[in-house]
Amino acid sequence: MFKKILIANRGEIACRVIKTARKMGISTVAVYSDADRNALHVQMADEAVHIGPAPANQSYIVIDRIMEAIRATGAEAVHPGYGFLSENSKFAEALAAEGVAFIGPPVRAIEAMGDKITSKKLAAEAGVSTVPGYMGLISDADEAVKISGEIGYPVMIKASAGGGGKGMRIAWTDEEAREGFQSSKNEAASSFGDDRIFIEKFVTQPRHIEIQVLADSHGNTLYLHERECSIQRRNQKVVEEAPSPFLDIATRKAMGEQACALAAAVGYTSAGTVEFIVDGERNFYFLEMNTRLQVEHPVTELITGIDLVEQMIRVAAGEKLPFAQGDIQLNGWAVESRLYAEDPYRNFLPSIGRLSRYRPPVEEASETHAVRNDTGVYEGGEISMYYDPMIAKLCTWAPTRKDAIKDMSVALDRFEVEGIGHNLPFLSAVMEHPKFVSGDITTAFIAEEWPEGFEGVTLPDASIRRVAAAAAAMNRVAEIRRSRVSGRMDNHERKVGGDWVVSLQNQSLAVKVVADPTGSTVTFEDGASMRVKGQWTPGMRLAEMIIDDLPLVLKVEEKTSGFRLRTRGADLRVYVRTPRQAELAELMPEKLPPDTSRLLLCPMPGLVVKINVEEGEEIQEGQALCTIEAMKMENILRAERRGVVSKINAEPGASLSVDQVIMEFE
Known part of the structure; x- marks a missing residue:
């Protein structure tokens, strides 16, 4: 087994590889750019080597810089993570020439499957069903428009060396094809150093389902079931789950066997992913093969109990897979939410800056549930403009899909991120959406359900009452604290009245709060009451309350006359006033935002x-x-x-x- 490996990557995936290497007793080497000098993966590794300026094309994807780091540290093997050099055959060749093991597939497999044009041709030759398209090289925008017209709109314009949603555009008209070709070409050149583009038919109402494969150099090729990756925005996956709520046993087996056959045909070893488009009749079509570890691999690990990074390292060291196809279990359900530094209220545009607060939910694992957070950042760290906006991958596991989704909703509520724009509210909205909960999803889910963009979550009346009850009880605690600090009376609790008006989400609810040693009873004007328990005290940023025996997690920011409360994707300004204060507040004029229309x-x-x-x-x-x-x-x-x-x-x-x-x- 290797004694030292270098991780040719950054961020959460570098941290992920370091964790497994540490478990295996293997020393690790991190590489970093100017922008990542204080990054978490640098702090976690046993050694770290500086490789250049912040832009990836001057550091992380410069093969010579990585090779220099390998020589300087004596690393015996390299794990490339995903992105950057992970599917670069020239990098794999350079490692082989240096006598360093590549923790990934052979060069031939990378060239055959990593190039999306070549892979489609090979898949077709192997009898795998493929989506209609033009696999030749396209020289300019005029040719792209001509080919698109021949295939028939809509079409998908894709970078041959692409991945992760980079260099991809959907075109419905000649104008969009022309514009999309140039944008895809530019993004491909910037992200991968390869601006080749191909075009294929865009299948409407598709589901994106992929098969995880794992192969060794002893002739064993297995599939570890599937992942549903249909919740996408701009062709970038946002939420993944395993298994798929759509597949039946027969389709799962057929897709798995085809994926293995394709991998075996090119002599594939290590972990890889074969992606398919699946229509409403469960017909599936080969899309592409990613010859690397996939971003969403944790959900597969959670349902199979197999550490994919460990198996990649062992395969690269020449070991045989320790299990057969029949040994691979499908246990429970796992969901992954990708936390991005993107502002959902600004059409998900990237956000950068300092993480003034970063408190993920506690990771845990038991026979009934699990919470896992793969991350590469920390509180006080910087989110750079130079790299992918992913902050973390939050995963939950439970015996059933329903419970895994429920646990994810609670975990998202507990995830505290401040200082930058982020998509936590949107992820919560997805978890609560009836279509997602039912499993009735396609890759068009986000575009169809939020066609005008995400503008926040409007809570149903029942949830509004629960939040109002919690706010009233919390306000009572805050008022007691204020009375104590001010020294207004020795028996300060008698100064806090029980009648309040809670205003939130365009509603004003009159309530009466009666407290006792174990909690508070909040009674509404119509006579309905709720029992509120919790340990929140002023200054706490997270309130874990129990409302009528059901949990409610609130992110709390104390404001004048109330709070800013966030839960289940809703961002609420909550006012808690005396009846007289509420009456006067109704008379206050509303401040209008400045006019920026010009x-x-x-x-x-x-x-x-x-x-x-x-x-x-x-x-x-x-x-x-x-x-x-x-x-x-x-x-x-x-x-x-x-x-x-x-x-x-x-x-x-x-x-x-x-x-x-x-x-x-x-």
Whole structure:
């Protein structure tokens, strides 16, 4: 077995590999760029080597820099994680030439399956059903438009070397095909150093289901069941689960056997993933094979009990898999939520900055449930604009899908993140959505359910009452504290009245709070009452309450006359006032936000890639105004209405902050 391995990656996946290596008694070497000097993976590893400036194309994907780190530390093997150099055959060749083991598949398999054009041709030759498309190289946008028309819209424009949603666009018209081709090409060149593009038919109403395969060099190729990855936004997976709520036993077996046959055909070893599109009739079509560890691998580990990173290391060391296909169990259900540094209220645009608060839920495991959080950040750390916006992968496991989802909802409520925009509210909204809960999902789920973007969660009346009862009881505790601090009376508790008006989500609820040694009873105006228990005290940022014997987890920020409370994706400004204060509050005028309708504001920190218009130019609704790049993704900003550009305040190459004015209109 290896004594020392180098992880040619960063963030949560580097930390993940280090954990398993440590368990196996293997020393680890981290590599880091200027931006990652204080990163968690650097702190966790036994050794760390600086490899260059912040941009990945000057550090993490520069093969020579990684090879220098290997030589300097004497690492015997390299785990590439995912992204960066994980599917780069030249990197695998360089390692082989140096006599260093690559913890991944052979070069031939990487070249055959890692290239999406080649892999589709090989899959077709092997008799695997594939989606119609054009697998040849496409030279320019005009050819892309011509091919798209021949295939028939809608089409998917994809980077041949792509992955993780990078370099992918869906086009429904010639104009979108032309624009999507250029954006995909630019993203592919920036993210992978390979700008080759191919086009295939976009299957409407599809489900994205993938098979995890694992193979050794002794002729054993197995599948570890499937993962459902249909909850996607901009072709980027957001929520995954294992197994799929859609597959039956026969389809699962057929997909698994095809995946193994394809892997065996190219001499595949190590862990890999064969992705399929599955239609409503459970017909499945080969999409691509990822010749690396997949981001969502934890849900497979949770339902099988197999540590995929450990098996990858053992296979690379020449060991035989210790189990056969019949030994692989499918135990319970696992759900993964990807926590991203993206602001859901700004159309999920990237957010950067310092994590002023980062408190994940406690990790635990038992026979009835498990909570796991794979992360690469810490409180006080920085989220950089140079890399993928993923902060963490929160996973829950339970014997049933219903319980795994319920546990995920509670875990998301317990996850405290402050200082940056993040998608925790959106993830909570997905967990509560009836379609997701029922398993009635496709890859169009997010686009269909939030067509105008995410604007927050509106809680149902029953939930509003539970939050109001909790807020009233918490306010009583806060009032007692204020009385004690002010010294208004020796018997301060008698100064706190029982009649209050709780205002939240456009509702005002009159309540009466009666406390006793074990909790409070909150009675509403209609006579209904709720029993509230909890250990919250002023200053605590998380309140774990029990309302009528059911749990309610609230993120708490104390405000004047009440709180800011967050739960189940809802962000609530809650006022708790005396009846007279509530009466006077009704008379206060509402403060209106400033008018920015004549300004184009930068929606995220990023770099200006292109300005599409000139001063004095008349523009039309939907017209592209400029392109901003952040976290390796290009974002085209469009005109909301007709107008005339009066002033342009930025130029290509400029680095902009959130809400910085890019241009002004007459």
